[in-house]
Amino acid sequence: MPRITAEEVRVVAHLARLSLTDEEVRLFTQQLDTILDYVQQLQRLKTESVSPTTHVLPLANVLRPDQITPSLDPETVAALAPQRKGRFIQVPKIIETEPG
Amino acid sequence: MSRPLWALTAHELADALRQGQVRPREAVEAVLERWQSTNTLLHAYLGVNAEAVRARAERLASQAPQGKLFGVPVAIKDNICVRAEETTCASRILRGFRPPYHATVVERLEAEGAIILGRLNMDEFAFGSSTESSAHGVTRNPWDATRIPGGSSGGSAAAVAADSAFAALGSDTGGSIRQPAAMCGVVGLKPTYGRVSRYGLIAFASSLDQIGPLAKDVTDAALLLEVIAGYDPRDSTSAEVPVPPYRERLTQGLQGLRIGIPRECFVDGLDPEVRRAVEEAIKVLRQLGAACEPTSLPHAEYAVATYYILATAEASSNLARFDGVQYGWRNAAPRGSLLEMYQRTRAEGFGAEAKRRIMLGTYVLSHGYYDAYYARALKVRTLIKQDFDRAFERFDCLVTPTAPTPAFRFGEKLEDPLSMYLSDIYTISVNLAGIPGISVPCGFSKTGLPIGLQVLAAPFQEERLLRAAYAYEQATAWHTRQPEVAETTPSR
Amino acid sequence: MNYETTIGLEVHVQLATRSKAFCGCANNFGAAPNAQTCPVCLGLPGSLPVLNQAAFELAVRTALALNCQITDRIQFDRKHYFYPDLPKAFQISQYDQPLSHDGHLDIPVQEQTKRVRIHRAHLEEDAGKLLHEAGDGASLVDFNRAGVPLLEIVSEPDLASPDEAFTYLTRLKLILQYLEVSSCDMEKGTLRCDANLSVRRQGEAALGSKVEIKNLNSFRHVRAALRYEQERQVAALQSGQRIAQETRLWDAALERTRPMRSKEEASDYRYFREPDLVPFSVSPETIGRVREGLPELPESRKARLMRDDRLSSYDADLVTSSRRLADLYEATVALHRQPKAVANYLISELLAYAHVRSLEIEAVAVEPAHLAQLLQLIEAGAISRPVAKNVFVEMIESRVPPGEIVTRKGLGQISDGAALEGIIAQVIAANAQTVADVRAGKASAFQFLIGQCMKATQGKANPQRVAEQLRQSLSQQTGGS
Structure with a gap:
């Protein structure tokens, strides 16, 4: 049984905001299936009593003082953008007011 | 001087500049000339701002020599931000992006008098082991132009090997400095996680990435590390550990050094020529006074699987920001919706390997799969790290091959992502554990392809691995061999 | 049939720091578009966050004032979604190891004290602001607000009515102001609130379907929206309909909630540990010191x-x-x-x-x-x-x-008898009819005369003395006739 279906690949592509061609969906379904099959080897290990490592260094409490440092020139910021209007960054008209 | 200027090592050049035997402008012209005559074939560089380079050399010439790298041109991988210079990670999606700021390592290089020479080719977003996934075309191996230079810092390794850079910076997330260094016959050092600031390095996998040098010899690697290492308040994960004078400590010799040889590294898939070269190298280390003994890293075999879950998960997150809103490439189809803009921009902006990794990373973090993949991989990471902790209780250094094979041919592994991933089998666990590692040349295949020896040490023990690598380098002549690069005149 | 209402509130408070949560850009309202941005809060590639000490301390202070437990190992996580005001396409927030948890806030309800449990209070970063041009125009982004430190305070669903929710918010705002951690100005958005409400038949064990309500721009709107939503849900249940679990927006002009356009997929934020920030902890000594230092x-x-x-x-x-x-x-x-x-x-x-x-x-x-x-x-x-x-x-x-x-x-009060006498005489002379009314026993007429005396002195006359002397004068005049 495949580990991932074309339908799941499409859902993931939507989450990642990638539009895929049918050919890409087919290819990724097959390639991701191979990779997911390979990583199944991790299921062999007993990990119940192992704690996860998210940071390799034992650093903690790294803070910066609450001081204002210079911002960028707003002209520089707007100039980076593919589309701008004045010093705003322009995007296609949004109809909905909530993250999707 | 009988050798051409461009053939000098960085420390030789630095000495000559400091003593006034060479002027910064001469150094720059020599390396620009070499770049022009080799880049058409090798395509190590994506861009060189010759005008800015010459201007900087002129400014330096008007000053008294100051700094460890005064007047030395250093080239930079295309994922390290240089103010106002196009920085693209070899991706279409960052086309035209000129960061309004310098990476910390660039500031540090300039503070020591270095001249930032140009941007080096790489796998797109450092996703790859062959530099074939660059959106700007492949880089060729100076030892054999039909082969890949390794990756992802393939441009860095090729430029240093071909003498079109005195030294270069790369980045290493799973072997991206060490593996191309091995395949191009140069020295490549991945520092301890937290040793070098990541501020200004365009992130691939934030918990694994480190910037490090690719250099003509171990002394140069030590010199560059001295300059770029150290605490940076702009990087929360940078460690406040003092930076020793690495160069001064190179010559301590190997007497009494305890070296472990992980037996897991000498199994299936290891090319016999690589195996023989590494075994010969171990003999040399013994002769130099090191005590070499077998050891074990029992979870090493799980490193690749663990890595491809963790690294792609982080990459899918780090690359989410490339959405066409603020900078870089945007598909601005008239009257397109926001969703269409996102989807088309990202579909057009990313290459196949980037898409594949974004897909895999998104999948392993998504609802219902997180525990089975991501959470489990974090735990296996602990097991892999503990293997190293235990090994370093007994040994000062570990020695392994850097890569299982010498450089392969273009296209050989493109169709099979998993076989490409397996070419990092010896380097990946080092990033998972956060420890430092270096690759030094240790021989050649019968067909004349370089082979690399990897030396590892405990966190913040770069001094030890440099010392071992230096002693080995001084006892052998591999690093003095030069590739014969066919020079071409670029068409204008 | 009786129905019970269950309400929970999520309050976002902008912390009053000088600089933003993870960079040195100024944290204040009203600058020119994108004038308070830098590589970090713009999420430019290669930039890295470093947590603002003051933001962390203000958050701890608030959590302790709300009787919360400070988490032993505080961690930050990335919450992913695509939206143009979110520069990195993820928000730095907290998921399973929030700054604090399990607190409470006491509110007065019908002469009694009711304890509202606080589920958690955690730190996160604010997003930028979007402006929508009219008609076919574009949407515009200003990132000045991106990266401003936010404390999200999540209550348990312990509130039983829109009025209780209103009281909770008023009390919470008061405490935040006492702590001086935020300006708490809903108009400027330094305090924001989302609500969720469900309704069930009295005595039923399971909670009803939860409806989230957004776009609430004042405490009054919160109460009005919750009242509307409560009635809507009860009416729906009474007519045999089921309540859909959904997010609705409050339309203040029409005074009703309406469903948000259904999303294309259920949100999947793919939380994972923020690798660019390290863990944080607060020692018991520090907790003790902060607690003692609370106002x-x-x-x-x-x-x-x-x-x-x-x-x-x-x-x-x-x-x-x-x-x-x-x-x-x-x-x-x-x-x-x-x-x-x-x-x-x-x-x-x-x-x-x-x-x-x-x-x-x-x-x-x-x-x-x-x-x-x-x-x-x-x-x-x-x-x-x-x-x-x-x-x-x-x-x-x-x-x-x-x-x-x-x-x-020269506003001193005139209490001097001689000075008042002249004024009273003038008022009596000028108001013969009213004087007659007073004498006929009309009390209001007497008040009118006092008013005239006050008016004549621009209010400086001592009203009590005026009354006394006026009464005297009138009785003298009566006696004299």
């Missing part, structure tokens, strides 16, 4: 004023309804030991002053020394109450001590 909060201050100053519950409530008002009250009482008089004057005059001008109490500048002096002038009979009202206003607006205003303008 007196409104509940205990009210109790103290009732006990020590013998204020009524009503007066003490009003005086402590803002930290600024309570501070002013105490500073004034320290100079003029008449608590009741000070409280009355603040409640009647200062609150009225602010109300008429639609000002927050915080925006009205009153010197305790000036207020004390004004009350002393009144009590000594040196100025009349009507004059005092005007002096009060002038004193606030000019910052001149009231004594000086009275002297300069």
Whole structure:
């Protein structure tokens, strides 16, 4: 049984905001299936009593003082953008007011 | 001087500049000339701002020599931000992006008098082991132009090997400095996680990435590390550990050094020529006074699987920001919706390997799969790290091959992502554990392809691995061999 | 059939730091578009966050004031979604190891105290702001707000009515103001609130379907939206419909909620540990020190004023309804030991002053020394109450001590018999008909004459003395005829 279906690949592509061609969906379904099959080897290990490592260094409490440092020139910021209007960054008209 | 200027090592050049035997402008012209005559074939560089380079050399010439790298041109991988210079990670999606700021390592290089020479080719977003996934075309191996230079810092390794850079910076997330260094016959050092600031390095996998040098010899690697290492308040994960004078400590010799040889590294898939070269190298280390003994890293075999879950998960997150809103490439189809803009921009902006990794990373973090993949991989990471902790209780250094094979041919592994991933089998666990590692040349295949020896040490023990690598380098002549690069005149 | 309502609130508070949560850009409102941005808060590739110490400390302070437990190992996580105001396409937030958890806030409900449990309070970063041009225009992004530190305070679903929700918010805001951690200005968005509400038949064990309500721009809107939603859900249940679990937006103009356009997929935020930030912890010693350093909060201050100053519950409530008002009250009482008089004057005059001008109490500048002096002038009979009202206003607006205003303008009260006699004589002479009415026993006519005397002195006459002397004059005249 495949580990991932074309339908799941499409859902993931939507989450990642990638539009895929049918050919890409087919290819990724097959390639991701191979990779997911390979990583199944991790299921062999007993990990119940192992704690996860998210940071390799034992650093903690790294803070910066609450001081204002210079911002960028707003002209520089707007100039980076593919589309701008004045010093705003322009995007296609949004109809909905909530993250999707 | 009988050798051409461009053939000098960085420390030789630095000495000559400091003593006034060479002027910064001469150094720059020599390396620009070499770049022009080799880049058409090798395509190590994506861009060189010759005008800015010459201007900087002129400014330096008007000053008294100051700094460890005064007047030395250093080239930079295309994922390290240089103010106002196009920085693209070899991706279409960052086309035209000129960061309004310098990476910390660039500031540090300039503070020591270095001249930032140009941007080096790489796998797109450092996703790859062959530099074939660059959106700007492949880089060729100076030892054999039909082969890949390794990756992802393939441009860095090729430029240093071909003498079109005195030294270069790369980045290493799973072997991206060490593996191309091995395949191009140069020295490549991945520092301890937290040793070098990541501020200004365009992130691939934030918990694994480190910037490090690719250099003509171990002394140069030590010199560059001295300059770029150290605490940076702009990087929360940078460690406040003092930076020793690495160069001064190179010559301590190997007497009494305890070296472990992980037996897991000498199994299936290891090319016999690589195996023989590494075994010969171990003999040399013994002769130099090191005590070499077998050891074990029992979870090493799980490193690749663990890595491809963790690294792609982080990459899918780090690359989410490339959405066409603020900078870089945007598909601005008239009257397109926001969703269409996102989807088309990202579909057009990313290459196949980037898409594949974004897909895999998104999948392993998504609802219902997180525990089975991501959470489990974090735990296996602990097991892999503990293997190293235990090994370093007994040994000062570990020695392994850097890569299982010498450089392969273009296209050989493109169709099979998993076989490409397996070419990092010896380097990946080092990033998972956060420890430092270096690759030094240790021989050649019968067909004349370089082979690399990897030396590892405990966190913040770069001094030890440099010392071992230096002693080995001084006892052998591999690093003095030069590739014969066919020079071409670029068409204008 | 009776129904029970269950409400939970999520409050986002912008913390009043000088700089943003993870970079050194200024944290203030109203700068030109994108003028307060840098590589970090813009999420430019290669930039890295470093947590602001003040943001962390203000968050800990607030969590402790809300009786929360501080988590042993505090961690940050990435919450992913694509939206143009979110520069990195993920928000730095907290998921399974939030800054704090399991607190509570006591609120008054029908003369009783009700304990509302607080699920968690965690730190995160704000997003930028979107402007939508009219018609076919584009949407525009301003990232000045991106990266401003937010504390998200999530209540348990312990609130049983829209009124309780309103009281909870009012109390929470008051505590935040006492702590001086935020300006708590809903208009400027430094305090924001999302609500969720469900309805079930009385006695049913399971909660009803939860409906989230967004776009609530004031506490009044929160209450109105919850009332609307409560009625809508009860009506739906009564007519046999099922309640869909969904997110609805409050339309303040139409005074109703409406469903948000359904999303294309259920959100999947793919939380994972933020690798660019390290873990944080707060030692028990620090927790003890912060707790001791907390200011007196409104509940205990009210109790103290009732006990020590013998204020009524009503007066003490009003005086402590803002930290600024309570501070002013105490500073004034320290100079003029008449608590009741000070409280009355603040409640009647200062609150009225602010109300008429639609000002927050915080925006009205009153010197305790000036207020004390004004009350002393009144009590000594040196100025009349009507004059005092005007002096009060002038004193606030000019910052001149009231004594000086009275002297300069000659506003001293006229209590002198001889001076009043002449004025009274004139008023009697000019109002023969009214005088006749007084004599016929019309009480209102007498008040009218007093008013005329006050008017003739621009309010400076001592009204009691005027009444006495007027009564005398009228009776003399009667006796004389």
